[in-house]
Amino acid sequence: MNLLEINNLETYYGPVMAIRGVSLNVPKGSIVTLLGGNGAGKTTVLKTISGAIDPQKGTIAFAGDSILGKDPDAIALTGIAHVPEGREVFPFLTVDENLKMGAFTRKDNDIKADIDAVYDYFPALKTLAKAQAINLSGGQQQMLAIGRALMLNPKLMLLDEPSLGLSPRLVAEISEIITRLNRERGVTVLLVEQNARMALDIGHYGYVMEVGRIVMEDSCERLKSATDVQEFYLGMKDEGVRGKRRWKQRKTWR
Amino acid sequence: MEIFQLIISGISQGCLYGLIALGFVLIYKATEMVNFAQGDLMMLGAYFAITFVTVLEWPFFWSVLATILCMALVGAVLERLLLRPMIGEPHFAVLMLTIGLGFVIRAVAGAVWGSEPKALPVPYSGGVIKLGDSVIGYENVAVVIGTVILCLLVWIFFRFTRIGIAMQAASQNQLAAFYVGIPVKRVYSLVWAISAGIAGLAGVLTAPVSLVDPLIGFVGIKAFAAAIVGGFGSLPGAILGGLLVGLTEQFAGLYLPPGFSEMSAYVLLLIMLIVRPQGIFATMQKKKV
Numbered sequence: 001m002n003l004l005e006i007n008n009l010e011t012y013y014g015p016v017m018a019i020r021g022v023s024l025n026v027p028k029g030s031i032v033t034l035l036g037g038n039g040a041g042k043t044t045v046l047k048t049i050s051g052a053i054d055p056q057k058g059t060i061a062f063a064g065d066s067i068l069g070k071d072p073d074a075i076a077l078t079g080i081a082h083v084p085e086g087r088e089v090f091p092f093l094t095v096d097e098n099l100k101m102g103a104f105t106r107k108d109n110d111i112k113a114d115i116d117a118v119y120d121y122f123p124a125l126k127t128l129a130k131a132q133a134i135n136l137s138g139g140q141q142q143m144l145a146i147g148r149a150l151m152l153n154p155k156l157m158l159l160d161e162p163s164l165g166l167s168p169r170l171v172a173e174i175s176e177i178i179t180r181l182n183r184e185r186g187v188t189v190l191l192v193e194q195n196a197r198m199a200l201d202i203g204h205y206g207y208v209m210e211v212g213r214i215v216m217e218d219s220c221e222r223l224k225s226a227t228d229v230q231e232f233y234l235g236m237k238d239e240g241v242r243g244k245r246r247w248k249q250r251k252t253w254r
Numbered sequence: 255m256e257i258f259q260l261i262i263s264g265i266s267q268g269c270l271y272g273l274i275a276l277g278f279v280l281i282y283k284a285t286e287m288v289n290f291a292q293g294d295l296m297m298l299g300a301y302f303a304i305t306f307v308t309v310l311e312w313p314f315f316w317s318v319l320a321t322i323l324c325m326a327l328v329g330a331v332l333e334r335l336l337l338r339p340m341i342g343e344p345h346f347a348v349l350m351l352t353i354g355l356g357f358v359i360r361a362v363a364g365a366v367w368g369s370e371p372k373a374l375p376v377p378y379s380g381g382v383i384k385l386g387d388s389v390i391g392y393e394n395v396a397v398v399i400g401t402v403i404l405c406l407l408v409w410i411f412f413r414f415t416r417i418g419i420a421m422q423a424a425s426q427n428q429l430a431a432f433y434v435g436i437p438v439k440r441v442y443s444l445v446w447a448i449s450a451g452i453a454g455l456a457g458v459l460t461a462p463v464s465l466v467d468p469l470i471g472f473v474g475i476k477a478f479a480a481a482i483v484g485g486f487g488s489l490p491g492a493i494l495g496g497l498l499v500g501l502t503e504q505f506a507g508l509y510l511p512p513g514f515s516e517m518s519a520y521v522l523l524l525i526m527l528i529v530r531p532q533g534i535f536a537t538m539q540k541k542k543v
Contacts, residue, residue: 101423
């Protein structure tokens with residue numbers, strides 16, 4: 001069953017067409033990854049889903065209901081947590097308060113328990129509970145941003161470049177956490193990444209975007225072995241016979 | 255004991271500036287708009303209080319409460335009708351809008367209540383506290399007490415309540431606030447309601463000290479200077495800036511030639527902008543674009 005279904009989405013930034021007809025499905029309980037270079041429109045897709053931008057055309061259905069044209073706070077209420085690019089924490093609130101704000105839409109009494117659950121996932125945050133978020137390191141801020149999104153009790157998490165600017169060790173840590181969240185809590189994840197290796201390692205299904213279009217989709221296993229993805233996103237290059245690549249050699253989708 | 259007397263009246267006047275400055279800062283912090291009608295909202299509050307006490311003849315305490323609530327409602331309605339459509343417009347346009355709003359409020363107040371000065375009768379009028387040879391009017395004491403109570407309430411609200419922390423969150427990072435599900439637009443309405451409510455209280459407190467006419471809102475300009483002196487964007491700074499402006503004014507009035515008292519607030523502002531442009535409490539916040 002698809003938790004999120006996007007059909008033929010077109011989004012503009014003013015006169016600039018950023019997304020040129022994107023369709024993608026995110027099955028419930030899976031990790032779907034969206035790959036692509038700079039300016040491919042990955043972030044725009046996420047922003048359109050979470051309601052920060054309204055699309056010109058197309059449909060977005062979450063758990064069967066259309067969420068098109070709703071305000072971002074209303075969409076958060078339906079159970080979509082967006083972790084934006086670049087660790088958007090509340091800089092002058094403490095870690096504890098940041099997490100509490102993550103549960104803003106909730107009225108139940110399990111908030112305290114859920115904060116402890118977040119600290120279980122991110123032990124580094126527990127010792128910093130009373131520190132202002134601005135004083136945290138980049139990796140800690142990223143963990144806080146993910147933890148805050150968890151506080152929403154989301155059905156779907158939109159992760160925008162969680163590995164951005166992190167050391168390889170932290171990237172491994174974050175990807176392990178994403179896998180655990182998916183397996184233990186059943187959180188469905190739509191992961192946007194430039195770090196294709198990490199994304200393909202933890203993802204189940206992947207889409208490749210280029211200049212606003214989806215140019216390739218397959219299971220992550222098969223994407224990993226596709227020559228184009230290897231060459232352009234994983235940096236494995238097949239040297240030609242004479243040490244030169246033939247000019248005719250192009251991506252298969254062009 | 256002249257100095258003591260000056261300090262007392264400076265503090266009392268400074269509290270009023272501080273209250274209006276608090277309204278400026280609250281709205282600026284949350285919405286990055288500057289509301290130049292803040293002083294006129296105070297004037298409106300004073301007229302509301304006068305109407306409740308003299309025309310409707312409600313008891314004083316209930317009149318004050320009703321004034322604050324009515325002003326909060328006025329603030330929320332103004333935000334909803336005038337300011338919300340301006341989200342995303344250039345700052346200059348919003349600035350002109352609030353300046354124009356000030357004109358409208360003055361004109362409406364003049365039409366409804368007339369332009370001759372009116373007084374707000376208060377139960378504590380006329381009483382004085384004698385300390386040595388200095389005399390403090392109850393009106394001035396009420397200003398200080400009212401300001402202290404209000405500051406305490408504002409502090410508790412922003413520090414401990416869920417919606418207060420959410421308001422801080424929305425002003426620190428609007429995008430993230432949206433994504434965690436904080437209804438940012440409603441938060442803006444609430445900020446305007448609170449600011450206008452504070453202006454209403456300032457009006458109630460200022461009315462017994464000076465007579466009320468449609469032009470008393472111009473103290474808003476001095477309060478604006480106070481807000482900048484305190485470091486625009488800092489709540490304690492707004493109050494402290496107000497006190498500084500109030501005290502400077504009193505001392506300039508006594509020790510400097512006539513006329514200096516009126517301009518002392520702006521001289522203080524100029525000195526502050528040269529010496530420490532970020533204000534007393536600098537809010538070192540890197541704004542995300």
